[in-house]
Amino acid sequence: MRHNGQLYKIGIGRDLAHTAIIMLIADLNIRIIHTDTGETIRTLALDTSRRHQPTGKTRNPNPS
Numbered sequence: 766m767r768h769n770g771q772l773y774k775i776g777i778g779r780d781l782a783h784t785a786i787i788m789l790i791a792d793l794n795i796r797i798i799h800t801d802t803g804e805t806i807r808t809l810a811l812d813t814s815r816r817h818q819p820t821g822k823t824r825n826p827n828p829s
Contacts, residue, residue, distance in 0.1 A: 766788065766790070766795070766811075768811060768813065771813075771816070773811060773813075773815075773816055773817070773818060774816065774817045774818065775795065775797070775807075775809070775818045776817065776818060776820040777806055777807055777820060778820050778822065781799075781806060784799065784800075785799075785800035785801065786798060786799060786800055787800055793811040793813070794808075794809075794810055794811075795807075795808070795809050795810070795811060796808050807820075
């Protein structure tokens, strides 16, 4: 996504890779919606101090 000429990456998770989405953007508020189901995948406020917007999910520190 671009804002003021800067490119930002928004993480939604690997499980949703290659999923068709719709982004609804109002100023810095963003809602990401799954195209097929209409489910809200993620809602966030763009942090312009960071180029990559992490998913907010914690990684599994002890993979088995």
